[in-house]
Amino acid sequence: MSEQVSRELAESRWRKLQGLLRQRGILRVEELAAALGVSAATVRRDLAALERGGGLRRIHGGAMAGEGRDEEPLFDDKTSMAAPQKQRIAEAALKLIRPRDIVYLDGGSTVLALARLLLAQTQLTVVTNSLRVAQVLSGGGPRMILTGGECRTLSQTFVGPLTRAVLEQMHLDVAFMGTIGVSAGQGMTTTDPAEAFTKEQALARATRAVLLADSTKFGKTSFVRFGAIRDLSTVISDRQMPAGERKALRKAGVETILV
Amino acid sequence: MSEQVSRELAESRWRKLQGLLRQRGILRVEELAAALGVSAATVRRDLAALERGGGLRRIHGGAMAGEGRDEEPLFDDKTSMAAPQKQRIAEAALKLIRPRDIVYLDGGSTVLALARLLLAQTQLTVVTNSLRVAQVLSGGGPRMILTGGECRTLSQTFVGPLTRAVLEQMHLDVAFMGTIGVSAGQGMTTTDPAEAFTKEQALARATRAVLLADSTKFGKTSFVRFGAIRDLSTVISDRQMPAGERKALRKAGVETILV
DNA sequence: GCGGTTTTGATTAACTATGCGCGTTTCCAA
DNA sequence: TTGGAAACGCGCATAGTTAATCAAAACCGC
Numbered sequence: 001m002s003e004q005v006s007r008e009l010a011e012s013r014w015r016k017l018q019g020l021l022r023q024r025g026i027l028r029v030e031e032l033a034a035a036l037g038v039s040a041a042t043v044r045r046d047l048a049a050l051e052r053g054g055g056l057r058r059i060h061g062g063a064m065a066g067e068g069r070d071e072e073p074l075f076d077d078k079t080s081m082a083a084p085q086k087q088r089i090a091e092a093a094l095k096l097i098r099p100r101d102i103v104y105l106d107g108g109s110t111v112l113a114l115a116r117l118l119l120a121q122t123q124l125t126v127v128t129n130s131l132r133v134a135q136v137l138s139g140g141g142p143r144m145i146l147t148g149g150e151c152r153t154l155s156q157t158f159v160g161p162l163t164r165a166v167l168e169q170m171h172l173d174v175a176f177m178g179t180i181g182v183s184a185g186q187g188m189t190t191t192d193p194a195e196a197f198t199k200e201q202a203l204a205r206a207t208r209a210v211l212l213a214d215s216t217k218f219g220k221t222s223f224v225r226f227g228a229i230r231d232l233s234t235v236i237s238d239r240q241m242p243a244g245e246r247k248a249l250r251k252a253g254v255e256t257i258l259v
Numbered sequence: 260m261s262e263q264v265s266r267e268l269a270e271s272r273w274r275k276l277q278g279l280l281r282q283r284g285i286l287r288v289e290e291l292a293a294a295l296g297v298s299a300a301t302v303r304r305d306l307a308a309l310e311r312g313g314g315l316r317r318i319h320g321g322a323m324a325g326e327g328r329d330e331e332p333l334f335d336d337k338t339s340m341a342a343p344q345k346q347r348i349a350e351a352a353l354k355l356i357r358p359r360d361i362v363y364l365d366g367g368s369t370v371l372a373l374a375r376l377l378l379a380q381t382q383l384t385v386v387t388n389s390l391r392v393a394q395v396l397s398g399g400g401p402r403m404i405l406t407g408g409e410c411r412t413l414s415q416t417f418v419g420p421l422t423r424a425v426l427e428q429m430h431l432d433v434a435f436m437g438t439i440g441v442s443a444g445q446g447m448t449t450t451d452p453a454e455a456f457t458k459e460q461a462l463a464r465a466t467r468a469v470l471l472a473d474s475t476k477f478g479k480t481s482f483v484r485f486g487a488i489r490d491l492s493t494v495i496s497d498r499q500m501p502a503g504e505r506k507a508l509r510k511a512g513v514e515t516i517l518v
Numbered sequence: 519g520c521g522g523t524t525t526t527g528a529t530t531a532a533c534t535a536t537g538c539g540c541g542t543t544t545c546c547a548a
Numbered sequence: 549t550t551g552g553a554a555a556c557g558c559g560c561a562t563a564g565t566t567a568a569t570c571a572a573a574a575c576c577g578c
Contacts, residue, residue, distance in 0.1 A: 010535075011318045012285050029555080039537050044556070060544065061555065131397055131405075138390055138415055146390075146417055148407020148425050156397055158405055162425055166407050169421070269525075288565080298527050303566070319534060320565065 010046075013038070017046060021056055021065040022139060025116055028062035065135070085214050085238040088259040090114040092236050093176055093212055099123050101173040103142075104202050105133045107157040107195075108178025110212040118142055127170060129163055129198055131156040152195065159194040167201045175206035181220030182213055184248030187229055189222040196226035208233040215240035229254060269305070272297070276305055280315055280324045287321035344497040347518040348471050349373040351495050352435055355469060358382050360432040362401075363461050364392045366416040366454075367437025369471040377401055386429060388422055388457055390415040411454065418453040426460040434465035440479030441472055443507030446488055448481040455485035467492040474499035488513060 013036055020035060021027060029047075033040045047063050050056050057064050090113035097103060100123050105111050107130040115133045118126060124142035128134060129149065137144040149163030177199060179188045188211065190196050203209050209232050218241055229248065234255045241258060249256050272295055279294060280286060288306070292299045310317050315324060349372035356362060359382050364370050366389040374392040377385060383401035387393060388408065396403040408422030436458060438447045447470065449455050462468050468491050477500055488507065493514045500517060508515050 009285060009287060009318060009320045009323075011323055040555090041538075041557090042536060045536085048557095131393060134390060134410065135394065138410055138412065140412055144410040145421065146405065146407045146410060148405045148417070148421070151393065151397055151403040151405060153397065153399055158407070162404065162407070162428070165428070166421055166425065169424070299565090300528075300567095301526060304526085307567095 008037070014046060014050060017043075018050065018055055018065075021063060022136060024065075025112065025136070026059075026062060026064040032062070085259065086110045086113050089212050089214060089236050089238065090117055092257050092259045093210060094118075096174065096208075096210060096234065097121075097124065098173075101125075102127065102171065104128065104172045104175035104206055105130060106175070106177045106199060106202065107132070107155050108212070110214065111176050111178045112136065114176055114212065127172060129158045129202075131158070147198075149198075150194075152192065155192070155195060157195065157198070159192075159198045163198050164201055167198070167205055170205055172202065172206040174208040174210060175202045176210050176212055177202070179211060179213055179217060179226075180222040182211065182217050182229075182245075183219050183221060184229060184245055184252075186221045187225050188227050189220075189225050191223050193224050196224040199226040203227045203231050210234045210236065212236050214238055215242070218242050218245045273305060273309060276302075277309065277314055280322060283324075285318075285321065285323040291321070344473050344518065345369045345372050348473060348495050348497065349376055351516050351518045352469060352471055353377075355433065355467075355493065356380075356383070357432070360384075361386065361430065363387065363431045363434035363465055364389060365434070365436045365458060365461065366391070366414050367471070369473065370435050370437045371395065373435055373471065386431060388417045388461075390417070406457075408457075409453075411451065414451070414454060416454065416457070418451075418457045422457050423460055426457070426464055429464055431461065431465040433467040433469060434461045435469050435471055436461070438470060438472055438476060438485075439481040441470065441476050441488075441504075442478050442480060443488060443504055443511075445480045446484050447486050448479075448484050450482050452483050455483040458485040462486045462490050469493045469495060471495050473497055474501070477501050477504045 016036060017032060020032065029040050029043050032043045036043065047056070047058050051058050051063075086109060089110055093114050094117050102125045103118070105115055105126055105128040111130070112132055115126070115128075115136045118124060119137065119141040121142045125145065126133075126137060126142045127145045127147065129147040131151065134144065134146050147158055147163045147166045149158035149166070150160040151157075152159055177188070180191055181189045188199075190199065203226075211232050211234070213235065215238050218237070229252045232254050234257060235249055236257045236259065239258045246256055275295060276291060279291065288299050288302050291302045295302065306315070306317050306322050309315050310322075315322050345368060348369055352373050353376050361384045362377070364374055364385055364387040370389070371391055374385075374387075374395045377383060378396065378400040380401050384404065385392075385396060385401045386404045386406065387396075388406040390410065393403065393405050406417055406422045406425045408417035408425070409419040410416075411418055436447075439450055440448045447458075449458065462485075470491050470493070472494065474497050477496070488511045491513050493516060494508055495516045495518065498517045505515055
């Protein structure tokens with residue numbers, strides 16, 4: 001170490017760190033070290049300190065934002081950290097948004113990636129029933145309205161009659177939906193009836209409905225159905241999407257974007 | 260030392276120092292020394308004095324602006340333990356809750372401390388308009404219902420007509436409220452009209468209303484009033500609470516608990 | 519001016535934060 | 549299940565920061 005005249009203060013580094021985490025959701029130690037200009041050891045120490053404070057969760061190889069858990073089979077670190085196609089799907093979805101739209105964001109990790117991209121927007125209004133989306137957007141960016149309702153622990157979303165009552169009063173320009181499974185025959189399906197009911201409400205209130213579903217979701221069927229293929233305006237997926245499903249979408253008049 | 264006649268008085272230096280800090284948020288000791296034209300030793304002495312006064316926080320290598328604005332103490336074990344009386348107030352509040360109550364939790368850091376204590380309960384229903392309370396309770400514990408509405412960035416709470424519509428449908432057994440200021444003459448006051456409106460809704464829907472306010476809140480008046488002393492059933496504070504205020508509470512028939 | 523007090527600046531010893539090396543743990547894919 | 553690679557945590561060395569001490573300068577009432 002020769003001469004680091006004005007080294008950064010630890011507190012301000014923590015701020016940056018938390019900011020980065022909020023923005024990106026999940027980051028590896030090496031990325032943080034590079035972004036902050038310190039060694040990996042220091043990043044680990046910072047993470048340990050901040051974790052004690054409760055502002056983030058550490059995982060092997062990095063850290064993730066927020067206290068919210070991940071619904072799905074406990075994301076294993078590497079797949080979710082990489083998750084490049086979810087990111088690309090989110091970026092494609094961003095292009096479907098017009099400056100002053102009222103946007104609905106459903107739960108699910110792909111939609112969450114879109115939420116992070118919306119942090120930079122300020123003219124938008126975002127409506128959501130997802131606690132994790134709310135956390136991401138709570139610091140600023142677009143106007144954010146949460147539907148409220150009863151909290152479903154597993155998915156970290158709000159559902160039930162109160163949610164319905166709030167959604168009924170709204171008009172949505174475009175709704176971005178996630179799903180557990182989707183197929184030409186069964187439509188979209190998810191695990192929980194209350195969740196499905198809320199999703200249907202959102203679909204019904206929206207002028208355009210966009211499904212964000214990576215290719216692994218196709219052909220899968222879960223427990224409860226929440227709408228048919230023809231309710232959708234657009235589907236965004238990746239190129240591994242089965243050809244048969246794609247054909248069915250075209251037949252139903254649904255635009256398909258592959259990234 | 261051939262100094263000028265008009266040597267700077269310590270007090271005016273303090274004012275400059277605090278001004279700089281507010282402006283920049285975070286500064287290192289050496290920068291301050293240069294800006295003020297004194298030695299680093301003097302700056303440290305000043306910082307130590309001002310920290311005792313509470314106007315700022317010292318950190319290794321410098322100082323950062325105090326909690327002049329909203330409190331978001333940037334989770335750090337050192338700072339979070341800086342409020343033992345808030346913890347004690349929260350513990351006293353816990354005793355007022357009965358097993359199957361429907362509990363409303365307002366925003367504010369003291370109420371947040373109570374939320375953490377409720378994590379162990381499972382029979383309760385918690386209603387809140389605070390995103391941070393929702394985060395704390397999202398992992399489990401009591402049934403949690405969020406009111407929804409538009410997100411106020413500064414306080415991380417949800418307010419507005421949607422919030423009202425949801426609250427209107429509810430009955431609450433006990434509401435735990437925070438406040439910016441409270442006094443016998445002015446009642447409770449807060450900074451934002453929409454926030455105040457939501458607080459009034461909650462007060463109106465609750466059988467019992469409990470104010471959690473450490474002694475520094477008494478005698479303070481903020482911008483918008485949200486209810487009178489007599490709307491409260493109980494006030495929980497610490498022993499430094501002014502005697503005059505206490506007398507006024509007794510006169511209004513409000514129970515007072517000091518921890 | 520003159521002692522006594524207060525404030526400031528310099529010096530130094532103790533402390534804290536950081537980076538690096540190394541042994542241990544965790545993860546993942548044969 | 550097991551082997552290898554990546555990630556982790558700990559100890560140590562170092563540089564930067566702080567608190568303690570002391571002396572000089574400024575202030576103050578007389």
